[in-house]
Structure formats: structure tokens, C-alpha cells
Amino acid sequence: MAMLLFSILFVLAAATLLLRLGTSRRSLPNPAPLGEKSGLESGSDGSITPPKVSREDINEPVDIKIESLTDFDWTKAEPEKHRPFKPTYHITMALKNTTPSDLIQIDKNYLSRIINRQAIVRDHESTVMGYIPEGVPAVYEVYEYLLGTYLPTRFPMMFSLQTSSSPSGPVTTFHNHVTSLISPVSPPPSDPLTALRIISQTIEDDFFLLQLQPPDSTSFPNEHKAVAFICCHPAGFDPSTKLAQGLKAIHVPVPSYSKIGPSMERFFARTTVDKPVKRLNWSVQTHTKLFSPGMNHVHTEEADKVERDVEVDIEEARMRVELQTLTRLARTGALMFSFKTYLYGLDEIKGEGLGGELADAIDGLGKGNAPGMWVYKGGIRWGKRVCEYLRS
Secondary structure (H helix, E strand, O other): OHHHHHHHHHHHHHHOOOOOOOOEEEEEEEOOOOOOOOOOEEOOOOOEEOOOOOHHHOOEEEEEEEOOOOOOOHHHOOOOOOOOOOOOOOOOOOOEEOOHHHHOOOOOOHHHHHHHHHHHHHHHHHHHEEEOHHHHHHHHHHHHHHHHHHHHHHOOOOEEEEEEOOOOOOEEEEEEOOOOOEEEEEOOOOOHHHHHHHHHOOOOOEEEEEEEOOOOOOOOOOOEEEEEEEOOOOEOOOHHHHOOOEHHHHOOOOOOHHHOHHHHHHHHHHOOOOOOEEEEEEEEEOOOOOOEOOOOOOOHHHHHHOOOOOOOOOOOOEEEEEEEEEEEOOOOOOEEEEEEEEEEEHHHHHHOOOHHHHHHHHHHHHOOOOOOHHHHOOHHHHHHHHHHHHHO
């Protein structure tokens, strides 16, 4: 059985490696947009009716265009500046359209971030990556797409492919010209965990792979379930505890999640290969760490025990923003929920003349449709001191 699986994966890998530098177009199978015809209907009690979709119709071709950045110099690319805060916090999906080309953002912090991720994986591998058997095909699809097509096409100055002959047939390898890492693409690594490990030290984005469970599933029927992940930059949670969990279970600690949960399931089910979407999520932390699974958040049951209005080292404090992207994978139909984390010093925000606006937004965490966010995002600890600085 293992040999059969490896053979299938080998064939699939070879089929995906049609690459040419410049503009690349891929004729991809487009999974039927789950729920598009019948939808995931929400009843008066909030229950969800599953979509009536056949997986036999997932081979309609879709032309995916990846625009090549032939003159891109990552050493000169400034990190994007995202300022998503508003005076009153409302829990919404707040989705915007994006393109397949913009799946990965790279800037001058790339190498330092990758070195940091290598250390995180070395010290915390079981926390920051994993998969269940159900997720193996999706892991290989992401691996083959990123290393075999997307990265060499999008960033040809940074990544390339080389094919050589061997007694068993052609062998294609991926070359990272920044880190000098050489990785197998065709055939791919035989161990899914090795594939995840290579991805983690090739891009600085984290991701969860999600599969919609059928109505007769013994776990999380009609829900999207996490089947694999890489998360080197968790903020206030242990990502390994989310594996094999449904969306509702994953978001149990999030205040007022029930207000958007059914909508998320419906939208996730309708997402198609050629129409990815993005959103931004922001918070404030009192340190500079990207890997912070046990920090940042305060859960409701802990609120009475948490020290309030603590002193804050303003030079260490950061506004933390996640650029989140939702992408449908062509072959397996899995969803890739990926995100890149940005950290901005409070002095940077204040220097832009936005200190007062951020302070208002911090105060507004408890004033919208999800008032528990004030506690959950840690405002009861650092809010007073941070707002004083921002308004000074």
C-alpha cells in the first residue's frame, strides 16, 4: 500500500512540473465550489444544512495565472504596512478579493525570518507542524505547488528548478538561492513531515489545511476540519491542539465566534481555485516574539486572575498583524488558510500620526459586537499603558 501511494505521488508530482519562467499559466482542475448550487443553508436555530455536491465534478479546468516578478530584489523590498484598526471592533470576516499571484509576500526580512523559523522548528517541531492521514494528499499538493510551480515562477531571482537524470528516471530539485537549500520535488519526500519541514524553511507564511467533512463523518460532520498545519508564529495558542479539530472547536476560545461561524462555513464551502480571498487581523503584544503560543491572549476564565494595567516596555511592544489568505487547492479540494505575520513598533505607528487612532481602536475592543475581545486580546493587561503612550 505504501509503495502504491508513493507511486501515485510520484506521477502526480511529475505532472505538476510544467514550468517556464516569465508568466506561467496552469490548467488546473477546479473542485466544484462546494455549496455553490445548494449552499450551506442556516436554519433558525443556527444549524447548517450540508451542500449537495458531487466530488465527481472536480475536473473542470481553470486557467491560473502566476505573474512573474523577474526584477524582484528581496533585499530592497520593504515589509507591507497594514493598519486595519478601527474605532470600534466588530467581529466580521471582512474579506477582500486577491489573486493567485499574491499568495506569498516576500520582503527584506525574508532571510532573518527563515533562520528564526529553522530554530523554532528545531526546538518545537511537534508544536508547530503536523498532519493526520487524511491530510497527506493535501500536504503533497501544497509542497509540489509551492516548490514545483509557484515560487520558481513568481520569484525566479530567488528560486529555480533543476532536472537531472538518474537510473530510475528524471529527478527534479528545487533550489533556494538565498539559503542555498536544495530540496527534492520529483520525486517528493517520502515522509509528509519532511515535506512540511522543508516548506517551513522556504516560506515565512504559516498555514492550516482544511477538509470539509461529509454529513456521515464520525467527526465534525459538515464542518471543515484541520488535517495538516505549519504554524511557527502562533499568537496565544498551541497550534498542535487544533489538528483534527473542526472550525467550531478550533475557535472555542474566541469571543462571539458564533456570530460568524455559520457564515465562515458557508463561505469556505463556496471558495474556488481561481478566486482566493484575504483579510487582516490585528492585536497588540508587549514583546517582540513571533513564536508566542502561551502569551498574548487572556481567556475568560482567567480574567479574574490576570494582573491589570501592568507596566509595559514600550520599546518592546508591537502591533501584530496577520495577513490571512484563503486558497482552494486544485487537486485535493482542500482549503489552505495561510497567514503572514507582521510586527510594527508602537513608535512607528505613532510616528505616522496614527497613535490616537490606534488608542481609540484599543479602547474600542470592548465596544463592538464582540466585547469579550478586550479581555481576549489582553487589553486588560496592557491597554492603559499603551494608550497613554500612543496619545502622549
